[in-house]
Amino acid sequence: MTDERARANLQPLSLHVPEPRFRPGDPVDFADVAVPPVDAARRPDTAADPRSFHELAFGLVRVLELDGTAGGQWNPRLSPDQMRRMLRNMALTRAFDERMFRAQRQGKTSFYMKSLGEEAVSIGAAAALADDDMCFPSYRQQGILLSRGCPLVDMMNQIYSNRGDKLMGRQLPIMYSEKRFGFFSISGNLTTQYPQAVGWAMASAAKGDTRIAATWCGEGSTAEGDFHSACTFASVYRAPVIFNVVNNQWAISSFSGFAGAEATTFAARAIGYGIAGLRVDGNDALAVYAATQWAAERARTNGGPTLIEHFTYRAEGHSTSDDPTQYRSAGEPNAWPLGDPVVRLRDHLIALGEWDEERHAQMDRELAEEVRAAQKEAEKNGVLGHGMHQPFETMFEGVFEQTPWHLKEQQAQMIAERQAAGI
Amino acid sequence: MTDERARANLQPLSLHVPEPRFRPGDPVDFADVAVPPVDAARRPDTAADPRSFHELAFGLVRVLELDGTAGGQWNPRLSPDQMRRMLRNMALTRAFDERMFRAQRQGKTSFYMKSLGEEAVSIGAAAALADDDMCFPSYRQQGILLSRGCPLVDMMNQIYSNRGDKLMGRQLPIMYSEKRFGFFSISGNLTTQYPQAVGWAMASAAKGDTRIAATWCGEGSTAEGDFHSACTFASVYRAPVIFNVVNNQWAISSFSGFAGAEATTFAARAIGYGIAGLRVDGNDALAVYAATQWAAERARTNGGPTLIEHFTYRAEGHSTSDDPTQYRSAGEPNAWPLGDPVVRLRDHLIALGEWDEERHAQMDRELAEEVRAAQKEAEKNGVLGHGMHQPFETMFEGVFEQTPWHLKEQQAQMIAERQAAGI
Amino acid sequence: MARMNMIQAINSALEVTMARDPDVIVMGEDVGYFGGVFRATAGLQAKYGKTRVFDTPITEIGIVGVAIGMGAYGLRPVPEIQFADYIYPALDQLVSEAARLRYRSAGDFTAPITVRSPYGGGIFGGQTHSQSPEGIFTHVSGIKTVIPSTPYDAKGLLIAAIEDNDPVLFLEPKRIYNGPFDGHYDRPSKNWGSHPAGEVPEDHYRVDLGTAATVRVGNDVTILAYGTMVHVALNTIEELGIDAEVIDLRTLVPLDIGAIEASVKKTGRCVIVHEATRTSGFGAELSALVQERCFHHLEAPVERVTGFDTPYPHSLEWAYFPGPVRIGEALKKVMKD
Amino acid sequence: MARMNMIQAINSALEVTMARDPDVIVMGEDVGYFGGVFRATAGLQAKYGKTRVFDTPITEIGIVGVAIGMGAYGLRPVPEIQFADYIYPALDQLVSEAARLRYRSAGDFTAPITVRSPYGGGIFGGQTHSQSPEGIFTHVSGIKTVIPSTPYDAKGLLIAAIEDNDPVLFLEPKRIYNGPFDGHYDRPSKNWGSHPAGEVPEDHYRVDLGTAATVRVGNDVTILAYGTMVHVALNTIEELGIDAEVIDLRTLVPLDIGAIEASVKKTGRCVIVHEATRTSGFGAELSALVQERCFHHLEAPVERVTGFDTPYPHSLEWAYFPGPVRIGEALKKVMKD
Ligand SMILES: Cc1ncc(C[n+]2csc(CCOP(=O)(O)OP(=O)(O)O)c2C)c(N)n1
Ligand SMILES: Cc1ncc(C[n+]2csc(CCOP(=O)(O)OP(=O)(O)O)c2C)c(N)n1
Ligand SMILES: [Mg+2]
Numbered sequence A, B: 001m002t003d004e005r006a007r008a009n010l011q012p013l014s015l016h017v018p019e020p021r022f023r024p025g026d027p028v029d030f031a032d033v034a035v036p037p038v039d040a041a042r043r044p045d046t047a048a049d050p051r052s053f054h055e056l057a058f059g060l061v062r063v064l065e066l067d068g069t070a071g072g073q074w075n076p077r078l079s080p081d082q083m084r085r086m087l088r089n090m091a092l093t094r095a096f097d098e099r100m101f102r103a104q105r106q107g108k109t110s111f112y113m114k115s116l117g118e119e120a121v122s123i124g125a126a127a128a129l130a131d132d133d134m135c136f137p138s139y140r141q142q143g144i145l146l147s148r149g150c151p152l153v154d155m156m157n158q159i160y161s162n163r164g165d166k167l168m169g170r171q172l173p174i175m176y177s178e179k180r181f182g183f184f185s186i187s188g189n190l191t192t193q194y195p196q197a198v199g200w201a202m203a204s205a206a207k208g209d210t211r212i213a214a215t216w217c218g219e220g221s222t223a224e225g226d227f228h229s230a231c232t233f234a235s236v237y238r239a240p241v242i243f244n245v246v247n248n249q250w251a252i253s254s255f256s257g258f259a260g261a262e263a264t265t266f267a268a269r270a271i272g273y274g275i276a277g278l279r280v281d282g283n284d285a286l287a288v289y290a291a292t293q294w295a296a297e298r299a300r301t302n303g304g305p306t307l308i309e310h311f312t313y314r315a316e317g318h319s320t321s322d323d324p325t326q327y328r329s330a331g332e333p334n335a336w337p338l339g340d341p342v343v344r345l346r347d348h349l350i351a352l353g354e355w356d357e358e359r360h361a362q363m364d365r366e367l368a369e370e371v372r373a374a375q376k377e378a379e380k381n382g383v384l385g386h387g388m389h390q391p392f393e394t395m396f397e398g399v400f401e402q403t404p405w406h407l408k409e410q411q412a413q414m415i416a417e418r419q420a421a422g423i
Numbered sequence C, D: 001m002a003r004m005n006m007i008q009a010i011n012s013a014l015e016v017t018m019a020r021d022p023d024v025i026v027m028g029e030d031v032g033y034f035g036g037v038f039r040a041t042a043g044l045q046a047k048y049g050k051t052r053v054f055d056t057p058i059t060e061i062g063i064v065g066v067a068i069g070m071g072a073y074g075l076r077p078v079p080e081i082q083f084a085d086y087i088y089p090a091l092d093q094l095v096s097e098a099a100r101l102r103y104r105s106a107g108d109f110t111a112p113i114t115v116r117s118p119y120g121g122g123i124f125g126g127q128t129h130s131q132s133p134e135g136i137f138t139h140v141s142g143i144k145t146v147i148p149s150t151p152y153d154a155k156g157l158l159i160a161a162i163e164d165n166d167p168v169l170f171l172e173p174k175r176i177y178n179g180p181f182d183g184h185y186d187r188p189s190k191n192w193g194s195h196p197a198g199e200v201p202e203d204h205y206r207v208d209l210g211t212a213a214t215v216r217v218g219n220d221v222t223i224l225a226y227g228t229m230v231h232v233a234l235n236t237i238e239e240l241g242i243d244a245e246v247i248d249l250r251t252l253v254p255l256d257i258g259a260i261e262a263s264v265k266k267t268g269r270c271v272i273v274h275e276a277t278r279t280s281g282f283g284a285e286l287s288a289l290v291q292e293r294c295f296h297h298l299e300a301p302v303e304r305v306t307g308f309d310t311p312y313p314h315s316l317e318w319a320y321f322p323g324p325v326r327i328g329e330a331l332k333k334v335m336k337d
């Protein structure tokens, strides 16, 4: 229907539609992904004016070189014990994911989501936050729960929606809620947790508390309006909150270009709001730790919010419902130039003489056993199957604090109908 | 209910709530509002990488000094005729606003919104855009319609919701829709026009058209999720669109700090999306013209979107429903350091010897007369009163292209009821 | 006791709850220093400070989302949406978050927020300052919807809503902020001065959520209404001399079904009145419930008098508004059989 | 003619309209290269190019807002919302913009967009992959709501929706994408292979919006249903041997009131079935309409069988789902009197 009009002297416009560099079958070459050395990024004072370190939104905070050495201004100089704890939590997360993914494939539940390749993002942050700081995660931060000591059996019960599920089978697998571990109820609707985290942080500040909030979303999810509302509120009230953007390059089948990555970094969003922005090597657990620690210190001293982009790679499918070989080159995960976060921390500990292959293998066996044992325990409470592991009347409870007449009536009706039908 | 917990070594958090500098009764001193000289801002090539001119998001593009001289790289070097046309359009907008505001006060309609002090924003942009570029305005860009030659009587008919109203009395006054003047239907819901403008621009690009889109919102409205969605889409697809943020310092009773102005500029939002950002003296019609022209050129050559912050001041109440003396110092409008846009362009033309006080006064008299005559003409079609100037059955028309049975039935019912009741 | 209009009663409810509970906070566009575009929050910031009463950025997603987070922390936020027409951007946070949080977390987290918002027409506000979106929220499991029709109820219900541990949408019929409205746009407006429910205790009291008020006892027909329409209905039956029983629902969810059922079983006839558009409005639910529960008592079809299924028009406001003529015709129709 | 499942039929509708009209464009999360998480747009990008079929940022506000702008330009966008549960962020753009544009601009601008979205439960999707939000949209004046129940209808209705000059919400019952569902979760699933409506013309054809289909003629009771529930209802009456007339509404707004009225006047009884939560669901409107128009023909109260007024549960999905037991009980109840 285009009006053909008379601007003969003007070139026609054209629409740019982003396209990822590699599709199925393409050979992968990530040579253009800049991997700056660990000493390239300076570490400003946590009280510094965000305008004085814009370059950190475009660079990459790194601590671990790929050869296992560590350095630079951001090196948090953790003790070997601390690092071994992080290593163990990452390996546990991986073992847990592996097992639960398989359980789904075996038909034991409806759905699962791994965090393979991104373990450092959760584990590094959990290690740097205080245990009572409040987390508003997306669905890929199971590492936080595992770091904070949530019993595996509890998590598995939720995944199986079984009799032991404290969420009473109400939520899709992995949509945990664990108030006792400072882990907010996960939503299926993307990025809604962002303004909620800001609200929690504002409340904490208003009450003169010392606890801060942290929240996570994927790079694809930054496009939601909630992201902007959250950043705006946080900037206006200088809320003690850490915004984490997990840039794992993919949002289901869409590469990060559809969230704006062709034009700039996600850390640069921070500049738009006048808040602190850091871009971090997300496969470097020590860098994630260091950035989180910096942001937490800033927040806790009323310095306001920080946005951290974790530059990482989703090494598996989006979820058990997804097959990534349909839309990206199978070569990508292995070619990712920032390596494997577990391997990188392991190699660093080995280089320090604080770890060895043997102990690593031993740890992996222990963790596999721990996960297997927990699974066995959880399955005593049942696996999903056709569901219906909870008493039917519980379906009507907890919609409101007190159940109103219409829900009671529906509850009674259901029970009567089932009885009439002899079920 | 705050958990009193044991972090005795930590200082309590506190919540920062912005506060404007002047409240009713306070003396006003705007000395800290930076007014850089006209040659401070460089003019990059329209094809330049946005990352190469971040400083323009924090400075102020200016052409007219307050003494009436013009200069700097951004000087568009318009002909005296062009400038006189802009001067006249600004003066016309002011005369129109004045008259319609008074009409509302006289009870002739329900509502009105002036653009006093911000006339350069609309008129400068309208002068720089092609007449068939598509505008997605907010409620304070009546200057565009006036620049493009929309008959005053048509606008007034809409304001009066009278028999001549082409919108059939359906919209609140000033919610114009004028497709023939490339002026999109104004929405009462803030910032919804932003993604729509991007969609229009994307369609134009997809079709190989040459027309671009421009959209406007207030600084307060930038907080809506639509703003973010629009910027994200525009960045991803390099849409040929100009985003205008009219920072007139106030959003009803809330100063710009509640939209984030304490932390950074609104032009800086552009940096967050990797798009071009300019901060412009919004009371300088030539600077607005120059920035718009630059952004239009960029868009038309497939260079993508530009976000322009127009730094200006809302010299009157938000609308006829508002009394600004309740929440801000009465001294603010006169103390505003960037002056009056009409006076500034007038003085420049006078300094050039292309205009004089006499002609200006004569122009004002002519415009007042033109507006008065139009008003008389419009009022022949009625003023709002109790409304109901349109045949009642029209209420049911145009909900859909073809009116379905239920609306026809409601229509018939209404007519029957009115007849039964003898109305 | 004091004489209050509905704005003052709402202001008093906020004031009273803030004084009793330091966790109650008030937030929204222009609610702080200025005290709200309808002045409902006037004076609160001066009294309780900026950390408990503050202006917000103009993002309804943010206002509700932040309130939910504050609620999860343990506060009891009372966000304002400036006009109910502007609640749509916040819908996801209200539906997918506030309304679901208790259930999906099995009580781990809750959202004890009360979203206040002026709604309804009759003020020449045009499309986007006149809508009545309550029907949408009554469809959402996990949120309560409350609409007062007098200053007394407004205060008592708002206090009950704020003290409630579930999310409540509290819609304020702006047409009757300053006085009851009889439906005749061309007659002088009244104020709350002489209305019995304009007499409002200055202290704390609650009108329990979920309880309707039978504002007029009658025998021939039951009228179900809420908000502004309670007054228009009352005036219409007075003008027509109809002995109707008028039930002011006050809370839409949870509904006071007992009061409705008893009345309709007594009168055998029912007319439902609301300003919202007809199709799938809350009147549909009421009509369905009445026929389900009172079928064998009904002597005529349940009638609905509602806004038409068009956007709210500016100039034709008084042709659109469900006024005395339309209510009268419906009553006559129902009572004919 | 070809055998198609519902996904293939939808794909074919898109393909056919894109081939005929260069202004039809398809956009949404993952709809481009990958062809959609349910594969409904598979192959379209390869055929029509990236400027006509493209992935979008994950912002439903943006997807709908941008589509409206494209519509105003003159295109005919078909945006996809990945799951209907994610339509709430876009509500303001749909309600305040798409649905109002024609009216508020007196026809100056229109929004000829068709928003496609999979909806409904039965796939163990939990709270946020199972909802049925159609009731909300039926309350919004200015938007049409369409829900097919077979591949044949899906294609014909989608073509009609895309060619319609008003905004249409096209909800796809994902439970029956691959085959009709009889309501028994524990029996082997069927496919569309042997269903007559799995026979779909490859070319262009329309099923007019606003027309219901009487999918079974019967005498004893009228069942009003749409989407997945059409099949569950059909199977239930077959199992129970009830001579019901089953009307598949296909379009909710505008509704085919003639078909409904004629049927209920014939049978004197009516049961309404939908998956959406009960209170203020579209069933309420249907119930109200039926009793308003067929009051003197009704021999029993109109019954509603619906989702319960709770969030959609994961594990108790099959206790929640309005299956054969509940439909059967309602039918028995209505036919008892
Ligand atoms: C509001 C909303 N829209 C769409 C979806 C569907 N969806 C689920 S995950 C996802 C991709 C998110 O990608 P990203 O944010 O990058 O996170 P990642 O999965 O990579 O961790 C989409 C589109 C949703 N859950 N909620
Ligand atoms: C979605 C929405 N929320 C709130 C409002 C009420 N409202 C109308 S104008 C306004 C202030 C806007 O301020 P700004 O964007 O700075 O524009 P200005 O009036 O200064 O031109 C508000 C809050 C609205 N119209 N729409
Ligand atoms: Mg991602």
Ligand SMILES: [Mg+2]
Pocket (backbone or CB within 6 Å): B218, B219, B220, B246, B247, B248, B249, B250, B251, B252, B314
């Ligand atoms: Mg402003």
